[in-house]
Structures are given as structure tokens and as C-alpha cells.
Amino acid sequence: MIRLKPVASLVLSAALAAILTTPSRAEDKPIKALLVTGGCCHDYEQQKDIIKQGVEARANVRIDILYVKDGSTQPKLPIYGNPEYAKGYAVVIHDECAADIKDPALIQDVLRPHQDGIPGVNLHCAMHCYRFGDFGKPVPAGSPNSHWYEYLGLHSSGHGAQKPIAIKFLDKENWITKDMADWTTIDEELYNNVEVAVDTTRLATGSQGSDAKTPVVAWYHLYGEKKTRVFSTTLGHNNETVSDPRYLDLVTRGLLWAVNRPDALKK
Numbered sequence: 001m002i003r004l005k006p007v008a009s010l011v012l013s014a015a016l017a018a019i020l021t022t023p024s025r026a027e028d029k030p031i032k033a034l035l036v037t038g039g040c041c042h043d044y045e046q047q048k049d050i051i052k053q054g055v056e057a058r059a060n061v062r063i064d065i066l067y068v069k070d071g072s073t074q075p076k077l078p079i080y081g082n083p084e085y086a087k088g089y090a091v092v093i094h095d096e097c098a099a100d101i102k103d104p105a106l107i108q109d110v111l112r113p114h115q116d117g118i119p120g121v122n123l124h125c126a127m128h129c130y131r132f133g134d135f136g137k138p139v140p141a142g143s144p145n146s147h148w149y150e151y152l153g154l155h156s157s158g159h160g161a162q163k164p165i166a167i168k169f170l171d172k173e174n175w176i177t178k179d180m181a182d183w184t185t186i187d188e189e190l191y192n193n194v195e196v197a198v199d200t201t202r203l204a205t206g207s208q209g210s211d212a213k214t215p216v217v218a219w220y221h222l223y224g225e226k227k228t229r230v231f232s233t234t235l236g237h238n239n240e241t242v243s244d245p246r247y248l249d250l251v252t253r254g255l256l257w258a259v260n261r262p263d264a265l266k267k
Contacts, residue, residue: 030062038068039075039097054248073100086113097125102132119258122232153221191234
């Protein structure tokens with residue numbers, strides 16, 4: 001006598017088989033990000049963890065940290081001499097302060113992943129890295145000391161005394177800054193603008209007291225032949241600012257724009 005399986009058992013077996021054989025969707029996997037940090041003048045030992053925890057709490061992102069405890073302007077980051085340092089990552093967050101790394105070959109190693117299409121996020125002192133020559137003035141496009149600024153989409157050379165920065169968002173309909181309210185930081189460093197690339201999209205400006213200057217403090221642009229997405233902000237010197245929920249919201253949204261994954265923002 002042939003025994004027939006109950007219909008319910010057949011349905012359950014089919015459903016279980018489907019679960020076991022269906023691959024997970026790519027959008028369900030965390031975005032792999034590499035945070036490169038270390039160098040002069042900042043509390044990177046604390047800030048690396050603030051950034052990692054803050055971004056991961058806001059989005060489906062997993063951040064691996066590449067940190068060297070080296071407070072010099074020439075930190076011995078293992079990305080130097082290693083143009084493959086970003087292999088396997090969807091985005092690189094540059095939060096290093098390496099003002100005196102001047103070797104064009106080492107700078108090229110840092111840029112290679114972004115030239116190859118890996119998006120970049122750049123925070124605060126990353127804007128003052130990898131510079132040489134007369135960087136206080138605009139540099140000609142294509143010149144040896146222009147490459148890092150061409151990647152950033154903005155050339156900054158310095159800052160004044162720490163004072164509160166009044167941040168004004170320019171386009172509150174842009175996905176990165178949508179619904180973000182203007183705010184004023186604690187005493188912070190306001191980076192100057194020597195030159196802003198013509199293809200740079202300005203997201204926010206900053207001002208300090210009665211000073212009429214309002215440099216761009218957050219922006220994005222498309223870099224190189226691959227049109228690599230690059231988001232940057234000059235904000236974030238002190239731990240109190242880096243841990244401010246408004247700052248972490250801005251960085252998280254900038255990162256998700258860079259990888260074109262707005263769906264990864266946690267509700």
C-alpha cells in the first residue's frame with residue numbers, strides 16, 4: 001500500500017527547501033567600510049570608535065578600522081606603498097592627519113583605489129593631507145601637487161582659531177541633508193577654501209561670529225574617469241563634535257550617498 005504525504009507536510013518541506021537554497025539579497029549584507037585613521041593633532045584613539053559605533057548604529061554598515069597610534073604629521077599608515085589596501089571594501093573613510101606625507105608615489109598609492117572606482121569619505125584633517133609645494137595658493141590642474149585636491153573636489157590650506165561654527169545647509173532637499181536643521185558647533189576649526197572645483201556640489205557652509213567668510217564645510221563630487229563618488233566634510237576636530245548626533249547623521253548619509261545605498265539607512 002502506498003502512503004501519501006499529508007499536504008501540509010509537503011508545503012512545509014517545500015518552504016524549508018526554499019529557505020535553505022535561496023541566497024541572501026545583496027542589500028541585506030552590511031556595507032563593508034574601511035576607516036583609515038591616525039596622525040597629528042587629534043584624538044583619533046577615541047574618535048575612531050565614536051565614528052564606527054555612530055555610523056553602524058545608523059546604517060547597515062560594518063566598519064573595519066585601520067589605526068596607527070602615531071601622532072606625527074607622517075604617520076606610518078600601512079596604506080602607503082600598498083595601492084591594494086582597499087580591496088574587498090565598498091568605501092574608504094579617510095580620517096587621517098598626514099600633512100607631511102609629500103612623496104608623489106605614496107600619494108598615488110592612497111588615490112589608486114578611488115581612481116579604480118572605490119568611493120571615498122573624507123573627514124576634517126583628511127583635507128590637509130598629502131600636500132606639498134605652495135599649497136596656500138590655487139594649484140594648476142594636473143600638476144603633481146594637485147592630485148589630492150582633485151580627488152577631494154576642494155582645496156583647503158588651513159584654519160583660524162577655534163570658535164563656534166554656525167552651519168548653514170544650502171540644499172535641504174538633497175538626500176544627504178534632507179530635513180537637517182542648521183546648527184552651531186562648540187569651539188571648532190573652520191577650514192578655509194582656497195579653491196572649490198566647478199563640479200563640486202556644495203551642501204553646507206560655515207561661519208564664525210562676525211567674520212564675513214562662509215567657506216564650504218560639506219560637499220560631494222565625482223572624481224576621475226570612473227566618476228567615483230566622494231563625500232567630504234571639514235567638520236570634526238573635537239570629540240564633542242564628532243559624537244554629536246547631527247554630525248554622525250551627516251557622515252552616515254554622506255557615506256550612503258557615496259556607495260549609492262540610501263536603502264541601508266536604518267529606520
